[in-house]
Amino acid sequence: MEVITTLADKRREKRWNFERKLLQEISLKEIEKQFHETFETVIPREYAKRPFLVDPSLDIGIDAYLLGANYSRFFQHGENEQQAKVRAEDELTDLSFDMFNLLTCWILEGERYGDALGIASDVYVDTLWQRGFQAGAKRYRMKLH
Template sequence: MNVITTFKEKHRKKQMKFEKRVLMEISLEEITKDIQKIFSPFFSTSILYKGDIENLCIDIAIEAYLLGAEFSKFSYYGETIGQVRDRSYTFEQALIEALFDYWLFWKSSNQSSEESIYTGCEAFVNKWWMEGFQNGVKRHRLRLH
């Protein structure tokens, strides 16, 4: 008797395998340094503990990294980086908005810093998306996908 598997199960297993291999090349130290570099001015105004905010930032960085690595396959097939960014725009914006909303919820109320927090969130997600994208392109060129 044969085991019946669906396309979704097979696709999910393949995706998990790809994500595990890609995540081996990311460094938590590099992420925490980036968090300190971008968000250090805002840590003094946040109500929540710094460690909790850092944990969410690490989660968002990993998600953005995986998103960039996943969409890098389109570059391998001939699309420009602009076209690839357009494809992933809604997913990337969702990550930026999630991080920004978290910062707004836990920081003290100061209207002047909201724009700079959004810019920081955008730069943070864009940087880690690009890291994942470049790593994914490299993996596709070396046929490691």
């Protein structure tokens, strides 16, 4: 008896393998370091090391990294990073908004930091998206996808 696999299953498996290999290139320590560098001036020190704030932020950072890597496939078709970023604008906005909401909910005086927190959230998501895009483009150039 043969196992029947669909095209959707094959695509999902290929995407998971690609993401798994990309995640081997970046560590949680690097993402956490990026979080602390980006938000050190915005978040009070007593909150910066708390797991209830760091862990979801790492999840959003990983999502941004993988989103950039997935959009790097357009690099293969002649688009540069900026053009691919325009394609991903909605997803990037959603991730940045989620990051902003997470931080304003947990920080007692989140409204006081409003603009700075929004800008820092955009920078955090954007930086990790760029790193993911560059890592994915590198894998596509080396034909490792």
